[in-house]
Amino acid sequence: MATVSYVLNDKGNISEETRKRVLDVAERLGYRPSGAARSLKTRKTGNIGVYLPGFAGPVFGEILQALHDAVFPLGFEIIACSTQQSDRLLVERHVDGAIILNSFITDDTIEQIQSADYPVVVMERIVKMPHVSCVVADNCKGSYMAVKHLLDIGRKNIALIVGNPESHENSQRLEGAKKAFQEAGIDISTVPIVHGAFSEEIGVYAMTSILQSYKDVDGVFCFNDEMAIGAIKAAMRAGKSVPGDIAVIGFDDIYIGSCINPALSTIRVDKWSWGHLAATTLVDMINNGSPGRLITLPTKLIVRQSTADPVFGYSNNK
Template identity: 40%
Template structure:
């Protein structure tokens, strides 16, 4: 296994930040300390590719956007927001999938600092790697994920409040047996949406299921299969709150194939307000937020990592369509919204 900056710091008997300063010829570090760090780095065959570029006063002028999945309708708007800000700084953008785990291109680009800054969405890149690289004064912003470190910025969605609004809306429509269709159990956004779901049920004195019984991994096919299993077990709720729209769309297809009417028998609400929502039948009630804004703000933070505000919270809004019981009155006015304000932009 290749040596890390922490290994160098341990051998040299200094802090990780001191190694970074020494390898970048910072005037903050004495010549004696610099020699000690360089000697340890050479002994461990440590190859600080990013530091070497900085020593030569060269940059890649490229920002990396690292996503769990490059497919699906969700990411295109995030990429658009990132691209616009990157272009305004005359930089290039590279988008990588984290598929492949430790050996993925995204992990390698981050570890070797082949880019000048990184925006990360998803949990496939471990916290330990993000914290290690960010500690080397490398700008990193995470999307819809929290890391307890002052030197890692985050852009968050009001996941818990949005989910609460979705379930409260179903309750107002008379739904009482509401199932949660979960994404990846360990995902930050999924856990927050689950908390909002439970809060709404508890506040209205409705029973909270003892465990999550449906999981769709944020995929349309996953939502479809989860609801197929539910129908086979003759376990019929009167509403489903899906943790994202793709699973909700898969759920509607499974219900329709099973002879279950939406919304008459079972109402369905999603989360994310993806572009397909108004085109499925029935049209999908969901929780909206600005994916473009998320990408744009994250990129602004990459270029301004000294910003005092460590995290930005973006608002959500309830978008009411047909899948939970309201009939559209006008195709041009199908999005009735309830907006919950977060911190928008960098002020």
């Protein structure tokens, strides 16, 4: 038994002859090691739990792909769990660590997981606990760039369509926007801020209400791309041209934003890097017991037609 184990794991001292013999017999018998027994003994499962609010959103697919691609070659697999409540039978079994990209999961739950000695990586907010790393986009800087860009192309009356006020992302994005206004000498209290969730419908609704209440708005920064797409639709339906009358910029850089007409300007968060960083950080914590740390992911301004600056000759196609 021991010899077989050593052969299969390339450990210990075994002659080339017996190694061959073991391998042959294993092959002939169709032997497959039991993951359960192995996990029991080694206290490793080779699984990573990923907690999302859902699979269908435009970002989650790309992130899952990045996580999987980073983790698979290292011998791990992904247990994906979508949940809108924090309470279910989370981790508790079969995983070596967890990646959380789900604001429905409370700090309390994370505390429980990490205090059971599971390393955790959180991707959408900042949590300070010993076994928890955070890999977050630089929302503040990104937001700053978005507002600055609208100002740079000469927009004077900018409105914000913000997201879920409880979310960490939202408050960071708000902070960055404020900073840009401040630097431009604009009193933040004069900026129309329409609250909403992060969905396309809310974007439609929010833009409609802006058009009614603030007739001179000529630039809108939406705190994510989905709302921005809704906002563009609403503006065009109301007979406004984008970016002619109103320039619109979003945040995240979801794929569909590049397809619509006018193509959406946005702040890019590179999903591949984000996922890879989160994954490798977690694996490092699992394998080497590294402590939690904070990693910030840079963001990048992507200028497309929805904020094309007529002055500098971007053409507004159609």
